[in-house]
Amino acid sequence: MQFDFDRMTPERRFEFMTSTIVPRPIAIVTTCGADGSINGAPYSFFGLLSHDPAVIAIGVLPHPEGRMKDTGVKVLATHEFVVNLVSEEMAEAMNLTCIDAPPGIDELRLADLPTAPSDKVRPPRIAVSPVALECRVQSTIGLGPNQLVALGQIVQAHVRDEHVLDRDSGLIDTPALKLIGGMHGAKWYTRTWDRFEMERPTWAEWSKRRSPP
Secondary structure, eight states, X not given: OOOOTTTSOHHHHHHHHHHHSOOEEOEEEEEEOTTSOEEEEEESSEEEEEETTEEEEEEEOBOTTSSBOHHHHHHXXXXXXXXXXXXXXXXXXXXXXXXOOOTTOOHHXXXXXXXXXXXXXXXXXXXXXXXXXXXXXXXXXXXXXXXEEEEEEEEXXXXXXXXXXXXXXXXXXXXXXXXXXXXXXXXXXXXXOOOXXXXXXXXXXXXXXHSOO
């Protein structure tokens, strides 16, 4: 079956993309306004782009009311944000930060998510997050009315001590992070500890196996 994206409504495209591009890592992005106000919102439209420089991207969609979301407003104002990865123990709190609260409500406080000061940027990090990535905006790309992609260069990372296997090499106990991912629709999630392993092949080894005896 074919799907013509030029003929699909934005709502249908959203449903299709979130049902097929899975699993998606989830983060609560914390930002700080020019007035010092703090915002925290969950995002699964984000991902790793580069390691040199270390760049990640977040996609900020328009607010249902037709305005730019607070995350986008604050990113454009301060050029900083923190990506706080979400573990299973944070799942319910993350879900609560999605609530359609009126303006002025602190979703992080509502969800009982304590914050801690960042080292190099103004927005705080979430203290209970297993991994928090402090980012400075490298560039932004406008995608349409009230939406953007922010490319953030990681300038500092925080990992809970019990998850670090070797600080010098940057080796992290990934399974112990118990991160969750976004799945189909707006309410389905997956755990990340059902895994399988495959060795990456080399051309020399593959060619040797394919050669006739």
